[in-house]
Amino acid sequence: MEINEDINKVLLTEEQIHRRVMELGAQITKEYKGRKVVMICLLKGAAYFACDLSRAIDMPIRMEFMVASSYGSGTHTSGSVAVHLDIKDNIAGKDVLLVDDIIDSGLTFARVKALLETKNPASIKTVAMCDKKARRQNGLEADYVGFEIPDEFVVGYGLDYAGDYRNLPYVGVLKSSVYGRA
Numbered sequence: 414m415e416i417n418e419d420i421n422k423v424l425l426t427e428e429q430i431h432r433r434v435m436e437l438g439a440q441i442t443k444e445y446k447g448r449k450v451v452m453i454c455l456l457k458g459a460a461y462f463a464c465d466l467s468r469a470i471d472m473p474i475r476m477e478f479m480v481a482s483s484y485g486s487g488t489h490t491s492g493s494v495a496v497h498l499d500i501k502d503n504i505a506g507k508d509v510l511l512v513d514d515i516i517d518s519g520l521t522f523a524r525v526k527a528l529l530e531t532k533n534p535a536s537i538k539t540v541a542m543c544d545k546k547a548r549r550q551n552g553l554e555a556d557y558v559g560f561e562i563p564d565e566f567v568v569g570y571g572l573d574y575a576g577d578y579r580n581l582p583y584v585g586v587l588k589s590s591v592y593g594r595a
């Protein structure tokens with residue numbers, strides 16, 4: 414079964430993503446020159462984007478990986494975050510780039526950022542491949558955004574539906590027939 418057959422429309426092509434990743438990498442390289450940067454990738458979704466972005470940054474940076482889920486609804490950004498896999502490096506005094514695949518309500522970024530702030534980094538900035546601005550519940554603005562996208566559920570390039578479709582090389586919208594499928 415071909416994975417592409419489940420896609421209704423392509424929102425971001427492989428080429429568009431590549432070009433934007435290179436732009437963001439160049440911008441970060443310029444803005445962080447001479448600083449000690451730790452990129453923290455939120456697994457699993459951001460893995461594809463963060464690995465590509467790290468290779469578009471022309472300076473030594475460290476890579477750390479974290480699995481975190483945020484609980485509770487509403488606008489309270491100080492709500493709880495469960496950390497299932499924590500970073501290994503000490504980030505005190507370092508400049509952190511926190512990377513996720515997509516910002517929706519903004520709660521994940523707000524909560525993980527608040528948690529990382531307790532570890533005394535020199536700075537923390539957020540990087541998201543996609544931003545669904547219309548969905549924000551807390552006014553959070555990411556520092557670097559790959560693409561602003563409409564309020565649609567998207568898959569590919571790390572983004573999943575029920576664990577699948579992360580390995581699509583582009584970002585697209587699923588056919589509605591996929592949703593009811595067992």
Ligand code: IMP
Pocket residue numbers: 458483513514515516517518519520521522565566567568572573574
């Ligand atoms: P937030 O905490 O509401 O900002 O949610 C961010 C998380 O929701 C992302 O890390 C994704 O795992 C998930 N998410 C939000 N929108 C989508 C989507 O369109 N496709 C796949 N995952 C999504």
Ligand code: MG
Pocket residue numbers: 456457458459514
């Ligand atoms: Mg996620």
